Amino acid sequence: MTNVLSIAQRQDQLVADYVATTEFKQVFIHELFGFDEPLKGFEDATQIPAEAHPLTPTLDPDYVFNPSLVRRALLSMAARESIMLVGDKGTGKSSFVQQLMARLNRPLLTINAGPGVDESYLLGCKTIEDGSVKNVDGMLSYAVRNGIPVLIDELCTLRPGVLVSINDILQGDNLITLKHHGIDPSIDPKSILDMDGTMSIVRHPAFRLFATDNTGGKSQKDGRFGGVNTQNSAVRSRFTSFKVTFMAPDREVLALGKASDSQLGEDTIKSMIELGFRFRAAFEQGEAFDNLSFRELKRWAKKTALYGDINEAFVDAIYTNLEAGDQILAETLFETVFGTELELTEEYSTSAGDMLDAFIGASNSAAA
Ligand SMILES: Nc1ncnc2c1ncn2[C@@H]1O[C@H](COP(=O)(O)OP(=O)(O)OP(=O)(O)O)[C@@H](O)[C@H]1O
Ligand SMILES: [Mg+2]
DSSP states (O other): OOOOOOHHHHHHHHHHHHHHHOOEEEEOHHHHTTOSSOOTTOOSOEEEESSOOTTSOOOOTTOOOOHHHHHHHHHHHHTTOEEEEEESTTSSHHHHHHHHHHHTTOOOEEEEOSTTOOHHHHHOEEEEETTEEEEEOOHHHHHHHHTOOEEEETGGGSOHHHHHTTHHHHTTOSEEEOTTTOOOTTSOGGGTTOTTTSSEEEOOTTOOEEEEESSTTOOOOOGGGTTOOOOOHHHHTTEEEEEEOOOOHHHHHHHHHHHTTTOSOHHHHHHHHHHHHHHHHHHHTTOOSSOOOHHHHHHHHHHHHHHSOHHHHHHHHTGGGSOHHHHHHHHHHHHHHHSSOOOOOHHHHOOHHHHHHHHHHHHHHHHO
16 A cells, blocks of 8 residues: 555645745745734744745735735635635736735736636646546646645636536635546545545645635626626635725825836826726716726826826826716816816817818819
8 A cells, every 4th residue: 555644644744845845034024015014913023935936926016015905815825715806897906916925925826717717627637648548637726736826817707617616625625526537446545645646636735725806706787797607606605705995095196106117296196096086986976887997097107107198198098998978077087187178189089070071171172
């Protein structure tokens, strides 16, 4: 018999191997995330890997963290919970997970969900190699096996049944059973945990699961959420869900200033944020079809620095994407905030009728 270790012993072994092959350093969490005060429960130094992993996301030094969200997410991670971030577009859900991992020097595999992601993509399948049948891992099963945190981005775009098939992973089971493997009848049940080729995976203690979603998997009749599916409530109940909203205005001022490499004056940045919040307030009151995200404000600020023209930058970064009704609202708010009318680019001020008149006029004067 090759293998009689229990699940717990295997996990201890995986931790021991991880510690033996990783160099660690001591950090203060509040310093790592740029906060002045220690976070409750994280007053003492914490150990993190000394070096980034090749799969660690690129660190964005300008990312502005919310201390409360960081604290709750770290505590949830310590409890090995599956974490879902729910919120409107562009509120910083995906980037929060990426930047969390970047600061902690942890790897991250991101799975962009969508209707093409199925059980075999996540958990593996049988394939043919050199004429013989071989089992291969999916993205998720590979990560569970090797202790790589995973982000399932835009979870609601998965077909609902797919998530049910990973309920054991979502709820943190220490032994994951792969359906495609089947069981070789000659395997001794005591050897079923053998890492190579059996149907079971012992969850690596360093594995973590994150997901993001605009709707939280709930039913959505809102036209802004085309292509999302309502997820089984039993699936949702396996996540600890954090609501992510827009940053507070002063944090957005800070983040936008950094995003535009401090090329815009503080008054300009503040006016951009004011317009953003006026738009969001209108959305809350049901006066706008869609919300205005930080992603769009960031693009506006960057383009303003690039174009040297706040009007043109607004049109290309925000205005053209808006529904007709929201465009009118945007023009009104622009004037309220900046005290001048929004100067639309020439494409908006020239109609086919005007061009026809000019064309005919030019032809007539040539003929005269
Ligand atoms: N707190 C923040 N500090 C700095 N930049 C931020 C912050 N939050 C979001 N951003 C920036 O705003 C943009 C949008 O963020 P992100 O893609 O994370 O949003 P999201 O909530 O995942 O949106 P979606 O639901 O559309 O996927 C990114 O460029 C990100 O870097
Ligand atoms: Mg996202």
